[in-house]
Amino acid sequence: MKNSIGREIPEEIINGRALYGGEFALNEEVAKAAPKVKPVKPNESKLLNSIExxxxxTGLKDGMTISFHHHFREGDYVLNMVVDAIAKLGIKNLTLASSSLSNVHRPLIEHIKNGVITKITTSGLRGGLAExxxxxxxxxxxxxRSHGGRARAIEAGDIKIDVAFLGASSSDEYGNASGSRGTANCGSLGYAxxxxxxxxxxxxxxxxxxxxxxxxASILQNNVDYVVKVDKIGNPSGIASGATRYTKNPKELLIAExxxxxxxxxxxxxxxxxxxxGTGGASLAVSRFLRDEMxxxxxxxxxxxxxxxxPMVEMYEEGLIKNIFDVQDFDLDAVASIGKNPRHYEIDSSFYTNPHNKGCIANKLDVVVLSALEVDTDFNVNVMTGSDGVLRGAxxxxxxxxxxxxxxxxxxxxVRGRIPCIVDSVNTVITPGESIDIVVTELGIAINPRRADLIERFKDVDIPAYTIEELRKKAESIVGIPDKIEYDDKVVAIVEYRDGSIIDVVRKVK
Amino acid sequence: MKVIDKSLAGTLESSDIQIILMPAENGGIEIELKSSVEKQFGRQIRKIITETLGKLQIENVKVIAVDNGALDCTIRARVECAAYRACGIKEKYDWEVID
Structure with a gap:
């Protein structure tokens, strides 16, 4: 069956689930799930000697769901350490509900082959595991799932986490945990x-x-059952880069301008x-140009x-930004800022952008600048699969x-090298075209025809403007027409829209 | 033209293609291609290499091509350069052969 943006979703995948039908199509009242709590009495210790x-x-058993956060990014040691220990204990058939997965989680391949992990939900998949x-x-x-979609799924009970293993840069023995004040700091623990x-x-x-x-503390003691001290939770250089550098790439600078x-x-x-x-080169550079205009x-x-x-921290410190709402930090300046700047607030992923709460902060957002691997002539955006159809994004x-x-x-x-970025139809839809207003390339912009008001407003503005079809043709005239990627029928990933409906599937590449 | 020697043109940089030509043992044009865009453009890259060699009237050659997303114009230029080198031609190039 096709969903409202024409993506073919196989019947066996739908299996009673909603198909994507528009940005705010699913908007019913929801009931929040609640966790089970084993009370902790005075004088009980939470400190344990090992992950085992x-x-x-915790009573982890076959078939349960475990979760992790991705604040340690490519520097994360926690997930591999815990899943190794679980495998040694002989527990199998687990669902892994990590907020995201990256290259560093390659060892999961063996645990999937051995039946330790049989289901996964995540925002991102990269590297060897993704391939x-x-x-x-x-x-x-x-x-x-998107970050907002994961928060929604957890609150709705679609993801029922039996045991969360949450790495923290520092913690006391009673479970007050933080992304600061340790040796490997990540700042905000918003997704955890x-x-x-x-x-x-x-x-x-x-x-x-x-x-x-x-x-x-980011995580408070009243939500924590146990605390374990290990030698190292991660590699600091993989967790947060030094200072985020501005791009010097002239193409990216032109796009940003x-x-x-x-x-x-x-x-x-x-x-x-x-x-x-966002954090892409061009996306980041936008903030520098905006700063000058402000x-x-x-x-x-x-x-x-x-x-x-x-860049955002600098603008805050210059008084150009009054408040920062921070779900995760990408560099050491941002990590330092959350500890010292009073209106730099740590937020959780539900407050950030869960569509089914009573109003997330993103609802109050005026402008967002996002990157893309591919955009198609319906303005649908792919940030998940490469032009070869292989999973490699988030x-x-x-x-x-x-x-x-x-x-x-x-x-x-x-275009990127020989790969066209404006195409007829993206390999995978993550964001539907109806959410996109303007596509900016180094040649100029294309405004979504749904935004007649913007088209009118930009009539006399001095930026080269094209239709999205014209941009697609220009890309094609440079790189030629790529052969279509061949897929099997087998679905390897289901892409959930933020409201829980199915917006697309990723099939196995031939 | 006849390939008499092994030759090389191009680099392994992105958006370039490295072409190595050598005399073919079995005759005909044999292409060994490695490309970062094999799935999308492998067919097109082979076609451009074959076409360009055809225009230069090279019939027996082994081609080892390592592509990092070169455009067609780049592929033609690298193949042409490698061909003249392989055929020992160092002057009086026929610039008209490729339009």
Whole structure:
């Protein structure tokens, strides 16, 4: 059956689930799930000697669901360490509900082959694990969820976490845990907070045990069952990069300049506006151009949102941004800022962009700048699969913020090497075209025809403007027409839209 | 033209293609291609290499091509350069042969 954007979803995959039918089509009242709690009495100790002991104490059994966060990114040691220990204990058939997975989680391949992990839900899949899954490693398709979609699924009980194993940069023996004050710091623990609130059992894993009370804490003691101290939770250089550098790539700078100009002329650029920029080269550079415009015009932003990087922190410290809402930090400047700047707030993923709560902060977002691997002539965006059809990306907050923001801008080069980025039909839809307002390339912009108001407004603006079809043709005239990727019928991943409906599937590559 | 020697043109940089030509043992054009865009453009790259060699009237050659997303114009230029080198031609190039 086809969903509302014409994506073919096999019947056996639908299996009673909703098909995507529009950004806010599913908007019914929801009941929140609640975790089971085993009360902790005074004088009981939560501190355990090893991960093995924690696994045994939590009562983890075959068929249960375990969760992790991805704040340690490519530097994460926690997930592999825990799953290794689970495998040694002979527990099998687990569902892995990590907030995201990356290259460093390659050892999962063996645990999938051995039947320790049989189902996965995640935002991202990269590297060797992603390739193996694309080649049909798993029997059950992976469920790709956005950051807001994962928060929704946990609150709704679609993901029922039996045991959350949450790495923390520091913790006290009673479970007050933080992404700061340790040796391997990640700053915000925004994606872990929701797991701590909704999992039946919560284990904090840290390499830096500090004196009680470890305050302010991201995860509070009243949600924590056990604390384990290990030698190392991660490699600091893989967790947060040094200072995020501005791109020097002239193509990216031109894209950023056009994007910034588009924001300035959009009508949303006024005192008290709010914005989010992604972490791609062009996306990051937009903030530098915006900064200059803000100073020139005397405009201050009410808040910046998202994954936080140095440019946003600098603008906060210059007084150009009044508040930062931070679900995760990408560099050491952002990590340092959350500890010292009073209006740099840590938020959880539900507050960030869960569509089914009573109003996430993304609902208040004016402008978001996002990257893309591919955009098609319906403005659908792919950030999940490469042009060869193989999984290599992350859904992230893409479809969430795109749906919420008043102005959603996609920055992408027209071509990457020989790969066209504006195409007839994207390999995988993560964000539907109806959420996208302007696509910016190094040649100029294309405004979504759904936004007649913007087309009218940009008539006299000095940025080269094309239709999306014209941009597609220009890309094709440079690189030629690629052969279509051949897929098997087997579905290797289901892409859930933020509201839980199925927006697309990823098939096994031939 | 006749390939008399082994030759090389191009680099392994992105958006380039490295072409190695050598005399063929069995006759005909034999292409060994490694490409970062094999699935999408492998067929097209082979076609351009074969066409370009055809225009230069090279019939017996082994081609080892390592592609990192080169455009057609780049592929033609690298093949042409490698061909003249392999055929020992160092002057009086026929610039008109490829349009």
């Amino acid at each position: 002991e924690a696994i045994i104490k 193996e899954i694309s080649n049909g490693l798993m029997e059950e398709p992976v469920i790709i 907070k929701i797991d701590a609130e909704y999992a039946d059992k919560v284990v904090i894993i840290t390499d830096c045990l500090v004196d009680f009370p470890n305050m302010p 056009y994007a910034s100009k588009a924001i300035v002329e959009s009508g949303y650029f006024k005192d008290g506006f709010s914005f989010q920029t 100073i020139k015009k005397g405009i201050k932003a009410s808040f910046a949102l998202g994954g936080i990087t140095k 859904s992230g907050g893409h479809c969430d913020t795109a749906a919420c923001a008043k102005l959603t801008i996609i920055v992408t080069p027209l």
